[in-house]
Amino acid sequence: MNGIHGFMRKKAALAGIILLILLTAGLSASCGKAEGNEAAGGQTQSKYTCTLTIKCDTALKSEKLDEGKKKILPADGVILAETEVEFQKGDTVYDILQRETRNRKLQMEAEEGTVYKTQYIEGIGNLYQLDCGELSGWMYKVGDTFPKTGCSQYQAEQGDTIQWLYSCDQGKDIGGSNY
Numbered sequence: 001m002n003g004i005h006g007f008m009r010k011k012a013a014l015a016g017i018i019l020l021i022l023l024t025a026g027l028s029a030s031c032g033k034a035e036g037n038e039a040a041g042g043q044t045q046s047k048y049t050c051t052l053t054i055k056c057d058t059a060l061k062s063e064k065l066d067e068g069k070k071k072i073l074p075a076d077g078v079i080l081a082e083t084e085v086e087f088q089k090g091d092t093v094y095d096i097l098q099r100e101t102r103n104r105k106l107q108m109e110a111e112e113g114t115v116y117k118t119q120y121i122e123g124i125g126n127l128y129q130l131d132c133g134e135l136s137g138w139m140y141k142v143g144d145t146f147p148k149t150g151c152s153q154y155q156a157e158q159g160d161t162i163q164w165l166y167s168c169d170q171g172k173d174i175g176g177s178n179y
Contacts, residue, residue, distance in 0.1 A: 048087050048158050052100055054080040054124055056166035058173050062132040072126055079106065079125040087156055093140055094119045094152035097164060118150025124164060132168040139171055140164050146176040 057077025059065050073079075080100070087096050094110070101108035107126050110119045121138040122129055129137035140151050141163040147154050156162065165174045 048089060048091075048156070049084050050087060050096065050156050050158070050160040050162055051082050052080060052085050052096060052162050052164075053082045054078075054101075054106070054164045056125065056127050058168050059127055059132050059136070059166045062136075062168045064133045064136075064168070065131060069127065069131055074125075080104065082161075091156050092152050093142065093154045093156055093162055094121075094150075096156055096162065097121070097124075097140075097151065112152075113150070116150050119152035121151065121164070124166075127166055132166075135170040136166070136168045138164055139167050139174065139176055141174075141176070146171060 055078055056073055060070060060073060060075075060077050083100075085096060085100050087099075097108065098110070100106075101124065106124065108121070109123045109128075110121050112118070113120045121140075124138060139146055140154075141147075142154065142156075142160050165176075167174045167176065171177055
């Protein structure tokens, strides 16, 4: 009896080892695949970077901003100085903002809009929409453009310069258009 049980244990152990080897090989094969854009020489790039900036200097100049809010904002209006950040293919401007504010323990609150089905940024760094009047709130800029697309629909590209800017006048005071 002992000989059969010993044989069965060895067989089960061997089957477990083979299964472990197959699983490890499968995971290694799938984890090793990098998606990315093609770099010079036809090589695939697996790391994407962009720059991210968050500023609210216009709010500090506003007479409508509550004195209590002014005290909690950075004196120079820079919540996040221009910083190079990594992202994955398919990430949106919202994905990047959400991840980077969370990683840096910066307060950020968003709500999904019901009409356009995109995330609307309500507040960053405890500065919220309407804190500087009925035309105030957060807007984003990619390069020199204020996209007409919601932040959770705009996919970032390698090398983008993304800025989140607080406007007190529906974009006019930060170089954007009046919607």
